[in-house]
Amino acid sequence: MLPAVWDYIVVGGGLAGTTLSSRLHGYNSSLQILVVEAGGDASHDPSILWENSTNLVHGTYDWAYLTTAQENLNGRHIDAPAGRCLGGGTAINGCEWMRGDATDYNDWADMVNDDRWGYDNMLQYIKRSEEWFSTQNEADHGQNGAIFVSSPLYENRTYPLSSDLMESWQQLGVPVLENTDMNTGNNVGLGQLNQNRRRGARQVANTRYPLDGVTVLTHTLVQSVLVDTDGDTPTATGVILANGTEYQAREVIVSGGSYRSPQILMLSGIGPRALLERHNGDTQFALNKSFFFGRLDTNCHCQITVKFEQPQVGRNFLDHFQFDQNWKLVDPSKDYAIGSGNHLFTEPQYSWGAHIPFVVSNPVPAAGIAAAIETDEGTPPDPDTNFYLRNVQAMNENNVGFAAHTTLGDGVHIDGTHIASTIVGLKPSSRGSITISSARIENGPIIDPNYYATELDKYSWRTGLRNITQLMLGNTTLGRSIIASETPPEGFEPMTLDSTDEYLDSRIAHGAFSTYHPMGSCSMGKVVDTDLRVIGVDGLRVVDASVIPIPFGAHLQSPTYALAEHAAAIIAGAGNNLI
Template sequence: MDSSQISDILWDYVFVGSGLSASVVSHRLYEHDPNLKILIVEVGPNVSDRADIVWPNSTNLIGGEFDWKYDTTSQANLNGRSISLPCGKALGGGTTINANGWVRGDEFDFDLWGSKVNDRRWTYEDLQFMRKSEHFWSDSINKMQHGHNGPALIQSVTSTDRRFPLRDYALQAWSEVGIDTLPHLDGNAGNPLGVGELQENKMSGRREIASSIYSLDCITVLNETLVGKLLIEETAPGHLVTVGIKLQNGTEIRGRETILSAGAIRSPQLPMLSGIGPAEELANFNIPVLLDQPYKVKDPAAGWELGSPNSLFRKPQYGWGIPSDFVVSSDVSKDGLIAAIAEGEGVTPDPTHPLLSKRTFAEHVFMYAGAPDGSLVTLAAIIMLPISHGAIKLMSANPSDPPLIDPNYLSTAVDRYVLREAVKLQIRYTGSKETVIGREILDGEAGVPGFDEQFSIHSTDEYIDARFRAGIGSSYHPMGSVAMGTVLDTNLRVKGVSNLRVVDASVFPVPITGHL
């Protein structure tokens, strides 16, 4: 069907974007009622037959053909640097270029989400949809937490028989710095705090694209077509109704309900181009304001590297996933956290402050990679609960232009404290005599250009902060730009406009400490 035939039909649901969330939701709608007329419009191509995106070492991923290749605005707390932010641009969205890590997040965060929006359906209590998505690799580990008939195949380091040579050392070293091993090494059972084994959504190493495992065969998909605008009518004073979409080529398509699934960067852009967004922002581009609404964005930040000689793994299965045994999550010391919260909020926090509970603040991934000759390992630190808020703004009134993306990285004392604490833990792990890794395996940090000093247990806060400002980047999980509670109700409907929902990573009202 071409766009002119498509415009003759009144669709029940029109999806904008066909990434991870659209694949799941449209597939489930079809399962619910095969008679529904469902249309998906995606600007990227169908890449399900592309061999060059399948494997972890494929070369057409970040920076490749199916990456939007966004850059953030200049970041005030990162020496004015602009940070690159890859996002998938194809049927399947982010799942065509992402790393397939399967990290569900902390029960606490979902419960906070549920209580924030006062709706139990968004708490962790009801696990049915998490279970429904999974085909977990083991049917004996944490049985009640996992699904075994879902479309997403979950592999682990153990299930793919690729325990790495440093595995026992890595585990011992985490214990030496006080990080416990999780029961069954399973970080996807509600409590990720500790050492869990790396789990990935792959089939024996092969990428599983969301639009393939949640089949869209019975759904009408219009590929390589940019949606330029929402069609919104004011049927009575103050009563706004979404009646469909307008493609960039001018074709109008009508639907009973329009569902934004364009991802956390583009889902706020389209309403703004259509007159729904911060009034001040719309005025800059002479867009008539239908509804004045705020948007924000959060994006965890990551990473640094350490040096070591090692020669590893020749068997093919070692190429089936990220070269790492474990995903490790840690809390932070509350004394420093109280001071950081007080610095940001201007008052000493009450003991009931949500950040003062046991929380999953940081993630550590010790990877046997860094140099082709195996002489380096990499230890990534990821802030999982960013407190800094950014914003998505318009660059122009042209839908072909990307929006301005300002994550406002490290703009809070809490985020700076958490990243510093995470790296100090990593320095103890890799570069101190406390652990077997520091004593027997690693020579020291490889260092980074522009800094003569290497990270060590003697590194000062000032030096650590300077390295962050000069070096950190994104870990590619923008979220919360059209948040539930402020912009959406708990049925994912945009408040103040009928027949318009958002279903993607934009909707999170609080950071979820998973990779979502």
């Protein structure tokens, strides 16, 4: 029999919601916890488990959102995937495990004036989520955590060009990190790629953070949070589903992710007043019925009543985006690349992970940062206080892989003739928004990352493109004898050491796309406090990457696990020193 009032209702069973619910139950098994998830359970579906799986982005478990037309990317609508199942993005992501730099966490803590979110304190939660493959740098890693993390070298996945690649980066002045470890709190330099795969199989969050003892409703959409405004302070009292069913709770925790969490707050009457009032009294059909898994009442009259005006909901939104290239080998007969016929690549471990041995995270010159910020803001920045200048930090991530990209419109196939590169912009200064198109949860949010809108972003990206071109074509081991040229998409000349700013901008506008790292749309310090409570509303929290208040220089999987671990400890009153 279901309880009349739940202790906690968690809206969304993705990475954060699953981790949070599992840990809360672990702290106190008497708690009555209800998780409401829009999708099903994908965790044992073989079509998503492996590196070569094709049922990921655009697949069965992807919400398959699109952004608004991006003005600075040739007006393109960019894919914005999000997991629609228990475990959320852990069912469809690339499995990269990069926690970021200590400065990311410390900048977060400084912004919200709470050292609990700084690196020294967050390390225990990172460790709690981690089962590291090695005892090297033991003080920096968890050995008994929930998620197994591996590396190419540990799996005996070596590549003919690995040493040449490392040497070439060093020739450009890139330091090699201690034990080639990107996950010690210092990520500026070269380290191994880490992925949370065990012998190739992905680990979906609900298989590592079990929901035994937690009640889970799958294939169920929450329309909004019920908010009582009769008292002095608005108070969340439960949720109403899209089919009209209501559940009561002592506390509601929204874990819908950076796209859906702000939408749910707005549909609950918490958000910018003018936007909410615009949708007061909406009556319309769902724009995409595939988003809905329960009963669809097409005569439903949905309306939004403003319960608490909060103009920051959906603001401060940002997303990493990336740019891929293919580079033609001088002599493909040397069997350097995947598809070449090299028998080495037929060994089973080469199917266990990405064909990327190393990751390089680079800063960009401070003088250029300062000049770009002055262009954007009209005044010179203070180097002692400016977010981008007060610390040396990774602005770009660079990956070189030994399997060609096949979706760039350049006619390249995985036939051993090319290797590939990817650049990810880690610290965008452009800010976008999440808004709503109607008062119905079935209609997805309006996603506008506003990519590439600042001079700082342009400067950082141009620097990154020139760095990768120097690696491939400059005075390096790769450039002198191994790489012939870039193979560009149709309509472009190859990138060269002399490519102009205008040319580089045109390539970004044509080819950049999301890295699927949305964050910031319910930012801590603006929408939630440092205990994850929605400011101005009792009994309501947000726990997911939407609360991250800064451009976080990492792939968000590892930081979000740590965030959810920390949130569970805060909510349970478990305190610090868990390990």
